[in-house]
Amino acid sequence: MFEFGFGSIALVILALVAASFRILREYERGVVFMLGRFWKVKGPGLILVIPGVQQMVRIDLRTVVLDVPTQDVISRDNVSVKVNAVVYLRVIDPQKAVIEVEDFLNATSQLAQTTLRSVLGKHELDEMLAERERLNLDIQQVLDTQTDAWGIKVANVEIKHVDIDESMVRAIAKQAEAERERRAKVIHAEGELQASEKLLQAAQMLAQQPEAMQLRYLQTLAAIAGDKSNTIIFPMPGNFMELLSHPKSPGGGA
Numbered sequence: 534m535f536e537f538g539f540g541s542i543a544l545v546i547l548a549l550v551a552a553s554f555r556i557l558r559e560y561e562r563g564v565v566f567m568l569g570r571f572w573k574v575k576g577p578g579l580i581l582v583i584p585g586v587q588q589m590v591r592i593d594l595r596t597v598v599l600d601v602p603t604q605d606v607i608s609r610d611n612v613s614v615k616v617n618a619v620v621y622l623r624v625i626d627p628q629k630a631v632i633e634v635e636d637f638l639n640a641t642s643q644l645a646q647t648t649l650r651s652v653l654g655k656h657e658l659d660e661m662l663a664e665r666e667r668l669n670l671d672i673q674q675v676l677d678t679q680t681d682a683w684g685i686k687v688a689n690v691e692i693k694h695v696d697i698d699e700s701m702v703r704a705i706a707k708q709a710e711a712e713r714e715r716r717a718k719v720i721h722a723e724g725e726l727q728a729s730e731k732l733l734q735a736a737q738m739l740a741q742q743p744e745a746m747q748l749r750y751l752q753t754l755a756a757i758a759g760d761k762s763n764t765i766i767f768p769m770p771g772n773f774m775e776l777l778s779h780p781k782s783p784g785g786g787a
Contacts, residue, residue, distance in 0.1 A: 555580050555589060562627045563589040574627050592627040596688065599638065601645045603694075612658045615696040620645050620676065626684025634683045641680055641687075648675050661695050668692060 557563055557576030565572045565580075566588045575589070582589050603617040622641060624630045630637045652672050653661060661668065669690050677687040 564631045596623045606653045610657045621689040625686045629684030
């Protein structure tokens, strides 16, 4: 009977000793509490936790990819869009991550959703589509400031999709087409203005040199004569036929 009781006690002791040892990987830390009070952060490697007296919470220090569910956002120019994003975060202070917040992943997810709506709601639709890098940085800075008290570091935020209603897509397409037409008209008007300035300069130069006008006139006739389908009409004096019928003598007589 004594031997049986001693053997049972030995087995219990061995079981307690075996349960006291924990192995933490390189990317893990153990937040240890002594009789309910925080004691220290241990790891990595082999650590000892006294059963019944100490309790340990295991924390992963690797970067976590947190998917932010799709959010309905009203932009500053009153356009309704659906936006989703992804957040990259990691624990930098295991003690705060355990003591300051109950579930840091769920808390960060909820905070990311509200921050996404708040930040994007201050910008117009064009900014959401064209300036994502700046918006990502704004959201990341706001999140990182608020999660610092939880021992969480938000390393990056990426907006994945900005979905717009079909009716709004058609309106944006019409707006883009109108903008292209406006630019085309402006470019055409600028070209006409430059051409008119050059023509004015050419006319002024030709007016100063009559010989240059005659030369230009002959060049134009030569260009027209190259096409046999054209008929060239030369201007002549009104009394040209009379001059042909009554030519003047060399001495000046009729």
